[in-house]
Amino acid sequence: MKLRNRIALAAIAGTLAAPLSLAHEVWLLPSSTVLSNTGYVTVDGAVSNDTFHFNYRPLRITDNLVITAPDGSEVMPENLQPGRLRTVFDAHLEQSGTYRLAVINAGVMAMWKEGDERKRWRGPRADFAASVPADAHELSVRETAGRIETFVTVGSPTDIRPSGEGLEMLPVTHPNDLYAGEAATFMFALDGQPAAGVRLAILPGGARYRDALDRTELVTDAHGRVTVTWPAPGMYYLSASITDTAASLGGADRRASYTVTLEVLPQ
Amino acid sequence: MKRIAPTLLCALLPGLAAAAELRVEVELPRIEVSDYRRPYVAAWLERPDNSVAARLALWYDLRMRDDEGKTWLKDLRQWWRRIGRDITVPVDGMTSATRNPGTHALTFTSGSAPLGMLAAGEYRLVVEAAREHGGREVVSVPLQWPPTQASRLDADGERELGRIAVELIP
Numbered sequence: 001m002k003l004r005n006r007i008a009l010a011a012i013a014g015t016l017a018a019p020l021s022l023a024h025e026v027w028l029l030p031s032s033t034v035l036s037n038t039g040y041v042t043v044d045g046a047v048s049n050d051t052f053h054f055n056y057r058p059l060r061i062t063d064n065l066v067i068t069a070p071d072g073s074e075v076m077p078e079n080l081q082p083g084r085l086r087t088v089f090d091a092h093l094e095q096s097g098t099y100r101l102a103v104i105n106a107g108v109m110a111m112w113k114e115g116d117e118r119k120r121w122r123g124p125r126a127d128f129a130a131s132v133p134a135d136a137h138e139l140s141v142r143e144t145a146g147r148i149e150t151f152v153t154v155g156s157p158t159d160i161r162p163s164g165e166g167l168e169m170l171p172v173t174h175p176n177d178l179y180a181g182e183a184a185t186f187m188f189a190l191d192g193q194p195a196a197g198v199r200l201a202i203l204p205g206g207a208r209y210r211d212a213l214d215r216t217e218l219v220t221d222a223h224g225r226v227t228v229t230w231p232a233p234g235m236y237y238l239s240a241s242i243t244d245t246a247a248s249l250g251g252a253d254r255r256a257s258y259t260v261t262l263e264v265l266p267q
Numbered sequence: 268m269k270r271i272a273p274t275l276l277c278a279l280l281p282g283l284a285a286a287a288e289l290r291v292e293v294e295l296p297r298i299e300v301s302d303y304r305r306p307y308v309a310a311w312l313e314r315p316d317n318s319v320a321a322r323l324a325l326w327y328d329l330r331m332r333d334d335e336g337k338t339w340l341k342d343l344r345q346w347w348r349r350i351g352r353d354i355t356v357p358v359d360g361m362t363s364a365t366r367n368p369g370t371h372a373l374t375f376t377s378g379s380a381p382l383g384m385l386a387a388g389e390y391r392l393v394v395e396a397a398r399e400h401g402g403r404e405v406v407s408v409p410l411q412w413p414p415t416q417a418s419r420l421d422a423d424g425e426r427e428l429g430r431i432a433v434e435l436i437p
Contacts, residue, residue, distance in 0.1 A: 034347070036351065
């Protein structure tokens with residue numbers, strides 16, 4: 001029984017860790033990012049090793065998908081369907097403005113010893129104090145916060161409210177207003193505060209049809225900002241991560257990661 | 268002398284001058300495909316900094332059920348970005364039905380909608396077309412406004428648009 005538990009936990013840990021690993025890309029890919037009428041978009045979510053091609057695993061979407069409407073209300077996904085290689089859902093966009101679609105993974109993993117016995121706990125940060133003894137021996141704590149998101153606008157782009165949690169990208173240039181040949185500026189924030197020195201990578205989709213990945217690496221400036229000039233239209237995958245101890249439990253490492261799918265249009 | 272006086276007055280006070288005209292001919296080429304749909308077409312005037320000076324015309328499918336035609340307005344990408352996403356269609360005097368292949372003439376008069384009064388300076392007339400199961404094309408013609416003498420300018424599209432001819436009449 002104990003063994004089975006441990007295997008199950010390891011399996012869960014593996015799945016949760018997958019979005020953070022550098023080996024794979026995790027993304028949400030909407031059918032449209034710009035709409036002139038209210039209606040539906042359909043979204044694919046996958047973990048892949050080829051940007052925007054579903055060729056590895058579906059994105060694990062359980063109760064961690066949050067679709068925020070322009071007025072701040074939450075939209076429930078429809079027809080959520082995990083497949084072998086991708087997860088699919090529909091979102092009914094009934095208002096004008098910008099929708100934020102995000103898969104948010106946050107949790108704490110703790111390991112400690114009670115006598116000779118190795119203990120392990122994984123769960124939400126809020127349950128940590130109640131679940132892990134404060135005086136545990138050889139306690140090691142790892143905290144993760146991940147956000148995988150994309151944006152869809154009906155009509156004119158509207159403001160995107162920061163969540164204030166984990167690592168996120170805040171628009172200076174609106175993410176649904178990106179054009180080839182133009183520069184876009186984004187601000188990265190960690191727990192709502194500008195995050196300097198965040199390393200991020202940008203990958204254009206369609207790598208399957210070219211020889212080079214064309215990966216661009218950038219680092220945020222003192223104000224948490226980066227500026228990108230889009231070389232060509234297409235879908236782009238942007239990922240960033242940062243490790244800190246400031247906001248975590250007992251000074252443990254926290255790894256905050258962020259990925260976003262952006263569409264760049266031709267002029 | 269009596270006949271010259273009003274002319275002089277007009278020259279001194281351009282606001283009172285006879286209304287200048289902007290005439291535009293938009294050629295929609297005949298495209299030989301089995302599934303031809305008439306293109307959505309938009310025309311507007313913009314300043315060198317891309318800001319919109321006048322929204323001139325929008326031809327789209329007004330007759331579809333449930334305003335379904337609006338769904339495809341975003342495919343006029345530049346028009347959508349510059350104008351479409353900030354307005355509610357239809358707009359009187361600007362929107363009308365899609366048109367058949369051929370040459371279509373539009374005349375705009377200064378002081379009247381939709382051209383209105385424009386500050387003197389450089390502008391671009393922009394015509395954009397997008398066609399279902401087809402392509403998209405933008406053609407622009409730089410011009411000076413108001414015109415000091417009658418002139419004719421043109422530019423040619425390559426796929427979705429034919430000749431865009433602009434006639435400026437002081």
